Amino acid sequence: MSSLTVRRLIVWVVSFVLGFVISLLIISSFPIILPSARSVSIQEYGTTYFLVTMVPIALVFVIWLDAVMGTKILPD
Numbered sequence: 001m002s003s004l005t006v007r008r009l010i011v012w013v014v015s016f017v018l019g020f021v022i023s024l025l026i027i028s029s030f031p032i033i034l035p036s037a038r039s040v041s042i043q044e045y046g047t048t049y050f051l052v053t054m055v056p057i058a059l060v061f062v063i064w065l066d067a068v069m070g071t072k073i074l075p076d
Helices: 003-028 047-069
Strands: none
Touching: 003 047
């Protein structure tokens, strides 16, 4: 495997892990931002809704990590 492929895999893995963590923080710690809200789990929130929340956040990390690491996932 070339170093470019390894860097691309790192970008995808790190992005989706960060997307998962950020999404989990958003749905579980929302009462800190809005005191009248209550904390929910992924099961309560819904796995489909959680994925719809997580994937766009992860793609934002893909864009930034692609730019920083120079993996050329996105065309210039």
